[in-house]
Amino acid sequence: MRQVALITGASRGIGRAIAEELAAEGWAVCINYLERREAAEEVACHIRAGGGEAMAVCADVADRAAVEAMVRAVEEDWGGVALLVNNAGISRQGLFQDLSDADWDRTLAVNLTGAKNTIQAVLPRMLHEKRGCIVNISSIWGLRGASCEVAYACSKAAVVGLTRSLALELAPSGIRVNAVAPGCIETDMVRMLGEETRSLLVEQTPLGRLGTPRDIAQAVAFLASQKASFLTGQVLTADGGFIV
Numbered sequence: 001m002r003q004v005a006l007i008t009g010a011s012r013g014i015g016r017a018i019a020e021e022l023a024a025e026g027w028a029v030c031i032n033y034l035e036r037r038e039a040a041e042e043v044a045c046h047i048r049a050g051g052g053e054a055m056a057v058c059a060d061v062a063d064r065a066a067v068e069a070m071v072r073a074v075e076e077d078w079g080g081v082a083l084l085v086n087n088a089g090i091s092r093q094g095l096f097q098d099l100s101d102a103d104w105d106r107t108l109a110v111n112l113t114g115a116k117n118t119i120q121a122v123l124p125r126m127l128h129e130k131r132g133c134i135v136n137i138s139s140i141w142g143l144r145g146a147s148c149e150v151a152y153a154c155s156k157a158a159v160v161g162l163t164r165s166l167a168l169e170l171a172p173s174g175i176r177v178n179a180v181a182p183g184c185i186e187t188d189m190v191r192m193l194g195e196e197t198r199s200l201l202v203e204q205t206p207l208g209r210l211g212t213p214r215d216i217a218q219a220v221a222f223l224a225s226q227k228a229s230f231l232t233g234q235v236l237t238a239d240g241g242f243i244v
Helices: 013-024 037-049 064-078 101-129 140-144 150-173 195-204 213-224
Strands: 004-007 028-033 054-058 081-086 132-137 175-182 235-238
Touching: 004 013, 004 064, 013 028, 013 037, 013 081, 013 213, 028 037, 028 064, 037 054, 054 064, 064 081, 064 101, 081 101, 081 213, 101 132, 101 150, 101 175, 132 150, 132 213, 140 150, 140 175, 140 235, 150 175, 150 235, 175 213, 213 235
Parallel strands: 004 028, 004 081, 028 054, 081 132, 132 175, 175 235
Antiparallel strands: none
């Protein structure tokens, strides 16, 4: 029986690693993207070349109608989504007093409302089948706060609240909801901060290195597996000891 996973923001970085890891675990993966069509198709082709099942699906997660259309298309082609990974996210660096309404609204629309939209789109099928798994990608900055990234930290803190609250609400229906809070990971988001900042983050990480996208992908795969069948409402912090 085909087990379908939908990963948002999966054309690169952590999202791509999650898609590839889940495909290796036997999931049929739907790679959501917004602008990077060629990159998303390349990920899908790479997975199919390795014997897995993959499709690239376009939607702005902040657009509820687009998300619902995406999920309908997936259900028509492959059936219901058994695993949803809310990975799509954006960040804006800068002083809080300089934060525009547009940047604030867009950050929360993608990082928080996007998760709400995708969950509500896949939930009817999960509730009908009384099974399913949702993994939300939060951040250590949502757990401890982040100077000059207030909107991002607020959105990721809210994702934790969403995770814990939904876990309680959906547990009687057999649906598990957990989160992964990545630390400092080797992605474009970290590289854009510059080498000096990157080196400082390495020094502040007790394990002495930045994480890799695959580190996060393996955490997601664990939470999606039967090995985590008694875990719900949990936030798995994968940060090399950064906020211990």
